[in-house]
Amino acid sequence: MAEKMKVALVGIGKIAVDQHVPSIATSGDWELAATVSRSGTVNGVPAFTDIETMLIDRPEIGVVSLCLPPVPRFEYAAACLRAGRHVMLEKPPGATLAEVYALDALARDAGKTLFATWHSRMAKGVQVAKSALAGKKVERGHIDWKENVRQWHPDQDWVFDPGGMGVLDPGINALSILTEVLPAPVHLRSAVLRTPANRQTPICAEMMFSGGITASFDWLKKGTQTWEQRFTTTDGTSVHLLDGGNRCIVDGTEQPVTELGEYPALYAQMSHLIRTGKSDVDLSPMVHVSDIMTLARRKEAPAFEW
Structure with a gap:
């Protein structure tokens, strides 16, 4: 059996605790060897409060997975690549397209793997739909794509700050599926963003793309959350993705899907990329977000408080 790869997890918040930590713990490929966070820790795992100290003190850790918010992420990722580490980026991979292109160039120069992850692409029914x-x-x-921000990002003000993307933060998950399953690319034609009077990023969004594709994102959904995509082809085929892409119905019939969950699949893919000396930096979902922020009409929504 191949030796497990040591990974450091940076940013011990909700997504790290809920998804990354258990995915690493149940994988035969990985060992969680360190964490980096101002306050969060994982029981039994050596903890650091700054990235530079971890990189110096733990040279045997060859992989770093970054789970901190997108705005500060570039400096962390660049430091890791310059220190000769492979890097895995939570979605969205950065605050801007330009900085992720810069990281891609750094990774190529260093001969290291850079993986811009899109966890919703790994949902169990996505490849069936594709x-x-x-x-x-x-x-x-x-x-x-409609969910309750108070449930999924409780008291996390950064999601409403510049770079936080607001409702486009979960919305980019939908766009990552869209860009994966469509047989031909589409582009944005128009959009409307509604931003709370006391916030910087939108809480609702309506979009129209080429190819007859429309989308509605809402971060104020109460009750049952909705993560669905429906497509109809010119030959009459209907494809319905439900539960964030984890169920797929084709022409009214539920389809068998893969067993591996989203984050375990991401770590399996990261292992494969490292072992084959490759990177995966697909920015098409982020391009759509950039286009939405460029083309959308803005409307004010009522002030938002937690």
Whole structure:
């Protein structure tokens, strides 16, 4: 059996605790060897409060997974690459497209793997939907991505600060699926963003893309949360993704799906990339977000408080 790779996890917040830590713990490829966080820790794992100290003190750790918010992430990622570490980026991979292109160049120069992850692409039904749409022309489609920010990002003001993206933070998950399953690319035609009077980023968004694709994102959804995408092709094929892409219905019939969950699949892919000497830095979901922020009309929404 191959020796497990040592990984350091940076940013011990909700997503790290809920997804990254258990995915690493149950993997045969990985050992969580250190954490870096101003306050968060993982029981039994050596903890650091700054990245530079960890990189100096733990040279045997060859991989760093960054889970901190996107705005400060560039400096951490650049430091890790310059120190000869492979780097895994939570979504979105950065605060701007330019900085991720810069990280990609750094990784190539260093001969290290850079993985810009999109966890929703690893949802169990996504590849089934992609196969069902392959070789077909999508006539129309609609996305409903509606959840409660108070449940998923409680008291996390950074999501409403510049760079936090607001509702486009979960919305980029939907866009990552869209750009994975469609047989041909689409581009934004128009959008409307509603931003709370006391915040910097939108809480609701409506979008219209080429190819008959529309989308509705809402961060104020009470009750049952909705993460669905529906597509109809010119030959009449219907594809319905539910539960964030974890269920797929084709022409009214539920399809068998993969067993591996989103974050375990990401870590399996990171292991594969490192072992094969490759990187994966697909920025197409982030391009759509950038286009939305560029083209959208702005409307004021009521002030938002936690």
